[in-house]
């Protein structure tokens with residue numbers, strides 16, 4: 001039988017605050033174990049939590065950027081469960097009054113993945129299982145999280161990828177999280193069920209916990225859908241269960257079934273006050289939001305006329321967009337700016353992190369000036385690329401690299417005489433070309449590039465040389 | 473106590489379920505003791521309930537006390553405790569807390 005995949009996501013995103021959600025301990029990643037700990041975040045008797053303002057503000061930002069309604073009266077709840085990653089034997093979370101509700105994330109197709117809610121909570125400690133014992137590091141315990149819960153609107157692994165990527169970009173654009181899946185600052189629980197094609201009866205769902213890579217999410221979903229289909233085709237019933245994905249084998253396996261489902265006995269957190277958020281503050285935060293990724297992508301390909309491919313390479317990194325747009329604001333043309341960034345600048349930024357940080361030695365002012373020379377035909381693209389490459393490497397102002405004589409350019413007459421010279425000085429290359437070796441003409445271009453320090457318009461030179469040779 | 477004590481307020485099953493959730497085990501005798509203890513606590517709360525019935529002004533719900541967003545704690549780092557201090561009352565290992573292995 002044919003089935004339709006039905007999937008919803010619960011995504012945990014660590015907020016980029018300096019301190020934890022209920023105490024002043026640092027949230028910095030990578031410290032020695034249990035050095036960012038205090039009586040509050042290790043659950044010592046009598047220690048009381050104090051809510052971090054920025055956590056609420058960041059969560060509101062995230063809610064507004066995903067079109068949620070913000071509950072201006074919100075409180076926290078105690079979720080009870082006993083596991084050594086929680087020193088208090090409960091997690092402070094939100095149950096019936098989440099901060100944000102009823103939002104959506106739009107995909108490029110226009111499809112909207114609805115969000116049920118976004119709530120704030122504290123992260124748990126990190127466990128390291130060794131032989132015979134388990135080691136615990138509470139540095140991560142109390143780090144603020146938002147949990148973003150989607151409706152079961154995702155219908156394929158590809159849609160899941162886009163959903164996660166879009167969420168990631170939104171959170172980075174609004175500056176609330178770096179969403180580094182490999183460092184665990186973004187993790188997904190994936191719910192999956194199948195329903196017979198054409199039917200709207202939801203099947204029994206399973207949940208794959210704690211996925212921290214988009215590729216693995218796609219693989220796990222495909223595997224789990226296949227597994228469920230086989231059970232259903234054989235006339236069996238899918239058992240409601242919590243699963244894990246084994247990255248080594250690419251298979252999912254059951255962690256626990258419905259029988260051992262937890263009873264969290266939620267109740268309002270008595271150690272914290274109900275938070276009142278004035279409407280004006282919500283409006284203020286809304287007004288401070290930047291242009292969001294999908295709007296940007298559509299503007300780049302629409303209004304700015306950049307190709308889909310190029311626009312996509314730019315909009316993935318907020319810092320790149322900021323630089324690009326600063327150049328445009330100074331009068332540089334969109335296409336030439338985009339091409340120089342994607343070609344010359346990107347070639348010096350090898351990793352995702354480097355592009356993310358976009359820490360380069362060239363100012364937007366110099367970049368814009370350089371692009372304007374190209375836009376205005378004062379210098380050609382090759383010279384611009386060479387200059388930019390040098391500036392990226394050595395720093396310094398544009399005026400140190402491009403002189404008045406460079407800007408004078410190479411006139412048509414000069415170029416024609418240079419082409420004659422090139423042919424006269426390289427008779428072998430000219431002969432070879434005429435004998436059918438297309439590539440031989442490259443030797444002639446080399447001569448012209450050297451003679452003009454790259455200033456000549458090589459495409460024009462090619463036309464001239466071919467014209468001259470055809471007269472031979 | 474105003475409530476009728478013969479009515480059982482906590483069943484054996486409820487007690488065992490709570491014990492399981494708290495990862496605790498009890499002997500037969502201890503269980504009886506705890507069930508009795510829980511019953512007394514619940515009766516005590518019922519007592520308070522019947523006292524305040526009809527006069528809600530004497531109580532305040534936890535959730536009724538509010539704090540404005542701007543009065544919450546600022547996001548500035550305070551020193552944490554040194555690792556030795558954090559681990560001073562527990563069995564530590566290379567700076568970690570250490571417990572019996574919790575997964576199979």
Ligand SMILES: [Zn+2]
Pocket residue numbers: 020023024025036037038039040041042142552
């Ligand atoms: Zn702390």
